[in-house]
Amino acid sequence: MSFDDFKEGLGALLEPSAVRPTDFGKRGYSLQVTAKRDQVEPIARVAREADLFLEAMTAVDFADAFQVIYLYNAFGAGSRVRVRVAVKKGESLPTVSTVYDAALWHEREVFDLFGIPFDNHPDLRRLLLPEDADFHPLRKDFGKVHGVRSTDEIYGEPTA
Amino acid sequence: MASQLPEPIVEQTYYLNMGPQHPSTHGVLRLFLKLDGEYIIEADPIVGYGHRGHEKMAESHLYEQFLPNTSRMDYLSGLLFNHGYVAAVEKMTGIEVPPRAEYIRIVCAELNRISSHLLWFGTYIMDLGGFTPFLYAFDDREIILDILDRITGSRLTYSYCRFGGVAKDVDDEFIRATREFIGRLRSRWEDYHNLVTKNVIFIHRTKGVGVINRETAIRFGCTGPVLRGAGVAYDIRRAEPYSVYPELEFEIPTGAAGDAFDRYMVRFQEMEQSLRIIEQALERLPEGPIRGRAPRKVRPPKGDFYFAVESARGAVGFYIVSDGTGYPYRLKVRSPSLSNLQVLTETLSGTLVADTISILGSVDIVVPEIDR
Numbered sequence: 001m002s003f004d005d006f007k008e009g010l011g012a013l014l015e016p017s018a019v020r021p022t023d024f025g026k027r028g029y030s031l032q033v034t035a036k037r038d039q040v041e042p043i044a045r046v047a048r049e050a051d052l053f054l055e056a057m058t059a060v061d062f063a064d065a066f067q068v069i070y071l072y073n074a075f076g077a078g079s080r081v082r083v084r085v086a087v088k089k090g091e092s093l094p095t096v097s098t099v100y101d102a103a104l105w106h107e108r109e110v111f112d113l114f115g116i117p118f119d120n121h122p123d124l125r126r127l128l129l130p131e132d133a134d135f136h137p138l139r140k141d142f143g144k145v146h147g148v149r150s151t152d153e154i155y156g157e158p159t160a
Numbered sequence: 161m162a163s164q165l166p167e168p169i170v171e172q173t174y175y176l177n178m179g180p181q182h183p184s185t186h187g188v189l190r191l192f193l194k195l196d197g198e199y200i201i202e203a204d205p206i207v208g209y210g211h212r213g214h215e216k217m218a219e220s221h222l223y224e225q226f227l228p229n230t231s232r233m234d235y236l237s238g239l240l241f242n243h244g245y246v247a248a249v250e251k252m253t254g255i256e257v258p259p260r261a262e263y264i265r266i267v268c269a270e271l272n273r274i275s276s277h278l279l280w281f282g283t284y285i286m287d288l289g290g291f292t293p294f295l296y297a298f299d300d301r302e303i304i305l306d307i308l309d310r311i312t313g314s315r316l317t318y319s320y321c322r323f324g325g326v327a328k329d330v331d332d333e334f335i336r337a338t339r340e341f342i343g344r345l346r347s348r349w350e351d352y353h354n355l356v357t358k359n360v361i362f363i364h365r366t367k368g369v370g371v372i373n374r375e376t377a378i379r380f381g382c383t384g385p386v387l388r389g390a391g392v393a394y395d396i397r398r399a400e401p402y403s404v405y406p407e408l409e410f411e412i413p414t415g416a417a418g419d420a421f422d423r424y425m426v427r428f429q430e431m432e433q434s435l436r437i438i439e440q441a442l443e444r445l446p447e448g449p450i451r452g453r454a455p456r457k458v459r460p461p462k463g464d465f466y467f468a469v470e471s472a473r474g475a476v477g478f479y480i481v482s483d484g485t486g487y488p489y490r491l492k493v494r495s496p497s498l499s500n501l502q503v504l505t506e507t508l509s510g511t512l513v514a515d516t517i518s519i520l521g522s523v524d525i526v527v528p529e530i531d532r
Contacts, residue, residue, distance in 0.1 A: 076399065
């Protein structure tokens with residue numbers, strides 16, 4: 001199984017406009033995927049079947065919504081994929097920990113720092129902050145920040 | 161007449177808190193163990209005692225101001241984190257680095273990798289009960305720290321890289337001392353192997369202990385020696401070549417079984433490969449400037465970028481979202497120890513409490529890097 005299988009699997013799952021190749025040398029990932037909420041888990045399954053691993057997971061806070069980022073990588077050259085999914089404030093996201101155990105902690109971290117809940121996560125506790133903390137520090141309404149942007153300003157495409 | 165037999169043993173699960181102030185947990189890590197006698201049923205590593213909020217700090221600091229933070233995440237291979245961050249910003253902004261600076265970076269980074277592995281080696285064997293190898297390893301490591309101290313100005317938390325180059329040029333004394341060290345360390349391998357690798361107690365405590373196979377490593381996203389010990393020849397230095405690594409010859413050592421012994425051997429062979437890299441880099445070290453043209457205030461273009469380097473513990477990645485100003489909009493550090501520690505939730509269950517030390521040590525975590 002390889003990176004090409006993954007691309008093929010993605011093609012069957014998403015509309016062609018949601019998958020775009022990028023310049024690996026400039027961006028550090030060779031494929032960017034804009035997913036919808038219910039496509040997160042199927043994408044993880046395709047990645048798992050194609051022997052990719054979940055390298056990292058994080059989120060970015062924008063004025064209009066959170067963007068949750070999944071970085072998948074194959075054991076090859078220049079084969080990193082950035083999957084981006086928009087989550088409206090106050091909404092949740094399905095877990096991918098059913099596919100990748102790595103997501104168990106990554107999702108705990110995102111929940112801890114951003115307050116995004118994950119449905120069906122078996123053990124959604126805070127990871128880094130004490131359990132009695134009542135804030136989510138990486139939100140842009142917490143602490144000192146230099147302006148809040150909208151998704152379009154950074155990613156240059158409308159929120160899916 | 162009442163029975164003289166002792167009361168029957170009541171079977172119950174027992175909870176044990178290992179850490180956060182336990183010398184073998186390497187930093188402030190707490191392991192919450194659910195035990196059945198001597199066997200672990202469930203292990204729950206609890207992290208976050210050293211959380212300093214580096215990622216939040218980044219959002220209110222200029223790109224230049226954030227540089228010293230990077231070497232404080234993984235304090236054992238600070239230069240590699242330094243290099244990763246600087247290289248990421250250089251790639252985003254399009255800053256050129258002169259070849260001499262690239263070679264100096266590689267020499268220092270590989271020295272740092274060896275010093276990190278030597279510290280791991282010494283403390284790991286000490287955790288397993290052998291004190292002498294610890295002194296040997298620290299003796300060698302001290303020389304690296306002296307060499308790097310002369311050039312970077314600090315022994316542990318180096319902020320040596322600059323956007324577009326390095327802070328200070330190296331001199332003949334640096335090259336001489338490094339060459340001498342290569343010869344010295346090579347003559348030490350035999351001592352190390354006689355002291356430890358061939359030691360029966362060591363072999364019994366590591367062979368077949370803490371097996372992390374390929375499938376598990378992929379599920380948990382492990383990288384570095386943990387993944388290579390499981391037989392996957394994946395190294396960022398080869399998979400996503402950066403700096404001058406494509407010009408240098410070195411191999412990627414791998415294990416087969418994925419047990420603690422394999423991870424030990426992989427790290428040992430990595431040190432040998434690092435020596436090879438340093439040797440080649442010193443031979444090719446070109447003349448020229450050490451700082452390229454970099455703007456006084458770095459302002460990367462809008463967008464998101466990811467750049468990874470191979471640290472002593474695995475793939476370190478910087479995911480940076482830029483809004484076009486001098487401050488990162490979001491900076492996420494992908495730390496290898498987080499995934500490498502998480503795999504223990506699975507690997508530790510079913511093993512003996514005494515093996516916890518051996519398994520945890522063989523994974524080689526640095527807790528502040530997980531906590532960030």
